[in-house]
Amino acid sequence: MKNILISGGAGFVGRNMVRRMMADPNNRVLFIDNLSVGTDPDGWIGLEKYDEKGNMKRYDEHGRIVFLKDDFRVILQEMNRDGSYLKKQFGLDFEYFHDVFHFAAIVGGRAMIDGDPIQVALDLSIDAEFFYWISRHKPERVLYPSSSAAYPVDLQSESGAIALKETDIDFKRMGQPDMTYGWTKLTG
Numbered sequence: 207m208k209n210i211l212i213s214g215g216a217g218f219v220g221r222n223m224v225r226r227m228m229a230d231p232n233n234r235v236l237f238i239d240n241l242s243v244g245t246d247p248d249g250w251i252g253l254e255k256y257d258e259k260g261n262m263k264r265y266d267e268h269g270r271i272v273f274l275k276d277d278f279r280v281i282l283q284e285m286n287r288d289g290s291y292l293k294k295q296f297g298l299d300f301e302y303f304h305d306v307f308h309f310a311a312i313v314g315g316r317a318m319i320d321g322d323p324i325q326v327a328l329d330l331s332i333d334a335e336f337f338y339w340i341s342r343h344k345p346e347r348v349l350y351p352s353s354s355a356a357y358p359v360d361l362q363s364e365s366g367a368i369a370l371k372e373t374d375i376d377f378k379r380m381g382q383p384d385m386t387y388g389w390t391k392l393t394g
């Protein structure tokens with residue numbers, strides 16, 4: 207069995223990843239979302255709920271597909287304090303995660319990026335807790351999604367647009383990423 211952790215698992219990208227991962231019977235999937243933007247999985251997961259206790263929902267009797275409604279930072283801090291937290295608090299057998307997909311973020315599109323950059327900057331705190339946890343837990347694989355916002359804005363003007371490539375980010379001559387959203391992704 208492979209243990210999979212998906213943060214932001216009720217969001218746009220996360221929902222699709224949860225459905226894809228749970229389709230493989232060899233995967234055990236824990237997904238976490240505070241539902242600030244995400245959609246309650248009861249509405250899209252396509253399975254009857256097996257049980258619900260507090261902020262945890264299980265979608266099968268063996269605990270193969272489990273949802274926790276919480277701030278991902280809180281769960282990360284608890285797991286950092288105590289490696290057996292998920293077992294002790296929820297009775298879950300996820301001692302070690304092989305693959306981790308990190309989609310929990312304040313995204314919100316252009317209006318949010320320009321309109322409330324300080325709220326978007328909270329992504330730095332989500333990512334800081336996340337990177338600290340993976341440095342200790344050492345999953346086999348981690349996926350961190352970047353964004354075109356990480357690239358210098360002067361390469362993304364309306365005139366003379368170019369196809370961006372990874373080498374367009376040069377840490378010696380970094381340029382200016384796109385608002386706090388871009389700074390978060392560049393930092394990540």
Ligand SMILES: NC(=O)c1ccc[n+]([C@@H]2O[C@H](COP(=O)([O-])OP(=O)(O)OC[C@H]3O[C@@H](n4cnc5c(N)ncnc54)[C@H](O)[C@@H]3O)[C@@H](O)[C@H]2O)c1
Pocket residue numbers: 213214215216217218219220238239240241242243244245276277278279308309310311312313314332351352353354
């Ligand atoms: N959608 C895209 O086109 C796109 C492109 C590039 C990168 N990305 C990146 O992919 C990731 C997911 O994007 P998305 O489009 O699915 O966004 P989304 O807003 O649909 O999903 C993010 C999810 O995170 C949850 N969330 C926010 N803060 C949380 C917290 N503190 N604890 C727990 N859950 C929290 C939200 O409720 C939401 O469900 C983000 O990192 C985003 O930057 C997305």
